[in-house]
Amino acid sequence: MRIAVVGVGHVGLVSAAAFGRWGHDVVGLDDDAAKVATLREGRAWFYEPGLQELLDEVIAAGRLTFTSDPVEAIAGAEVVFACVGTPALPDGSPNLAYLEAVAHTVAEVATGDVLLVEKSTVPASTGRRLEQVIVREQARLGKSHRIEVASNPEFLREGTAVEDTLHPDRVVYGTSSDWARDVLRRVYAPLVAQDGCPVVETDVATSEVIKHASNAFLATRISFINAVARICEQVGADVDVVADGMGHDARIGRSFLSAGLGYGGSCFPKDVDAFAHLARQVGVPFRLLDEVRAINVGQRRLIVDKLRQELWHLDGKTVVLLGAAFKPGTDDLREAPAMYLAEELAAAGADVRIYDPVTSAQVAARLPDVQTHDTVGPALAGAHAAVVCTEWDEVRALTPQDFLNGLAYPIVIDGRNAYDPGVMLAAGLRYHSIGRRSAERQEA
Numbered sequence: 001m002r003i004a005v006v007g008v009g010h011v012g013l014v015s016a017a018a019f020g021r022w023g024h025d026v027v028g029l030d031d032d033a034a035k036v037a038t039l040r041e042g043r044a045w046f047y048e049p050g051l052q053e054l055l056d057e058v059i060a061a062g063r064l065t066f067t068s069d070p071v072e073a074i075a076g077a078e079v080v081f082a083c084v085g086t087p088a089l090p091d092g093s094p095n096l097a098y099l100e101a102v103a104h105t106v107a108e109v110a111t112g113d114v115l116l117v118e119k120s121t122v123p124a125s126t127g128r129r130l131e132q133v134i135v136r137e138q139a140r141l142g143k144s145h146r147i148e149v150a151s152n153p154e155f156l157r158e159g160t161a162v163e164d165t166l167h168p169d170r171v172v173y174g175t176s177s178d179w180a181r182d183v184l185r186r187v188y189a190p191l192v193a194q195d196g197c198p199v200v201e202t203d204v205a206t207s208e209v210i211k212h213a214s215n216a217f218l219a220t221r222i223s224f225i226n227a228v229a230r231i232c233e234q235v236g237a238d239v240d241v242v243a244d245g246m247g248h249d250a251r252i253g254r255s256f257l258s259a260g261l262g263y264g265g266s267c268f269p270k271d272v273d274a275f276a277h278l279a280r281q282v283g284v285p286f287r288l289l290d291e292v293r294a295i296n297v298g299q300r301r302l303i304v305d306k307l308r309q310e311l312w313h314l315d316g317k318t319v320v321l322l323g324a325a326f327k328p329g330t331d332d333l334r335e336a337p338a339m340y341l342a343e344e345l346a347a348a349g350a351d352v353r354i355y356d357p358v359t360s361a362q363v364a365a366r367l368p369d370v371q372t373h374d375t376v377g378p379a380l381a382g383a384h385a386a387v388v389c390t391e392w393d394e395v396r397a398l399t400p401q402d403f404l405n406g407l408a409y410p411i412v413i414d415g416r417n418a419y420d421p422g423v424m425l426a427a428g429l430r431y432h433s434i435g436r437r438s439a440e441r442q443e444a
């Protein structure tokens with residue numbers, strides 16, 4: 001099939017490469033000329049394990065090209081996947097202007113019947129809105145091709161995006177006609193034949209809700225265990241063992257029950273807010289999600305409180321943040337808890353250093369007053385405290401002795417429960433993590 005992918009970012013580029021792997025002819029369109037230029041040289045513009053190899057393969061097979069010309073990408077395409085960003089607006093609702101722009105473009109340049117598929121994460125009823133936009137634009141332009149809108153949400157996780165896309169847990173799509181459903185069946189037929197993954201076929205609004213409900217639920221699990229962690233700290237329990245004990249229950253499971261600094265990234269924060277916003281808009285407030293958000297924001301404050309407990313004033317103290325990316329395996333800094341912490345600590349007068357194995361140049365560009373390091377030794381040297389923000393392998397591999405040798409004061413605040421508290425405390429570190437044994441409790 002001839003497929004256009006509009007927006008070759010974290011979702012669009014991986015999806016475009018996967019469509020190529022499944023034998024389709026794919027053109028990736030992006031309005032960012034610099035990204036297109038990099039991609040035309042055959043290079044991914046962001047870091048994602050396995051992506052470069054997949055691009056090499058699909059580009060060499062002649063199944064994937066890139067352009068910033070909408071006509072080149074969309075004219076002649078049977079299906080257009082919109083993978084543009086839907087970032088949060090100040091009121092929590094997502095900015096759908098980029099998606100609307102795609103609908104305008106498709107209405108303008110389509111040369112035949114085409115299915116426009118929302119792969120971007122959007123609130124329910126966006127599909128209906130896009131169809132209105134298209135009908136109006138077509139009437140204005142005197143065009144009459146069949147252009148329908150479908151929903152096909154994406155569930156990939158950054159850091160494992162290639163694997164998640166090539167071997168998804170499920171494919172979900174929502175359509176409003178047999179024709180549209182058959183187009184998407186043909187897109188995914190090679191995947192289903194190879195992988196046998198389940199397919200959920202439904203209507204557009206249901207498909208849109210599946211995505212928001214999935215992310216809101218996962219974020220709820222994270223905030224739930226973080227709230228449990230706070231109780232554990234007060235009563236001397238260990239949240240990791242609590243999560244293990246809960247997770248053995250087949251009804252609960254262990255995933256997304258890791259206490260820590262809270263969720264970040266370009267999806268959970270905005271999707272929780274967007275779903276809560278939609279709920280308010282349709283008159284059924286989802287207050288649970290407001291609490292999920294509040295707990296998440298509170299986790300960062302907890303880290304600052306723990307630092308103050310140990311260091312008293314932060315003014316003039318040097319704090320090293322270990323990890324900046326919102327999670328290991330990605331160079332994405334969007335909504336990364338470390339970025340918030342860096343700003344908060346700097347505002348309190350601390351000298352902030354950040355170690356990250358892949359994002360240090362990006363961090364330096366974004367936070368020019370922060371000292372950045374891509375090797376951990378110099379980052380630790382002489383700092384008054386270290387805070388674990390991203391559990392990169394390089395961070396997990398640090399030993400108590402590395403901290404004792406490097407830091408001026410032996411203080412480690414572990415926002416990702418990356419180390420064994422028994423080992424850290426026994427080595428003489430002032431070690432605090434989330435919802436587990438800490439230096440104070442040891443003394444008590």
Ligand SMILES: NC(=O)c1ccc[n+]([C@@H]2O[C@H](COP(=O)([O-])OP(=O)(O)OC[C@H]3O[C@@H](n4cnc5c(N)ncnc54)[C@H](O)[C@@H]3O)[C@@H](O)[C@H]2O)c1
Nearest residue numbers: 007009010011030031032083084085086098101120121154
């Ligand atoms: N990143 C993830 O892990 C993830 C996972 C699932 C779903 N999603 C959703 O997918 C969508 C895209 O997210 P992302 O992380 O890939 O964003 P991104 O910012 O990495 O990529 C979006 C791309 O769209 C391009 N773009 C914007 N407007 C355009 C236009 N009119 N024409 C052509 N190109 C345009 C941008 O230049 C950019 O390259 C969002 O709705 C997000 O919520 C993201």
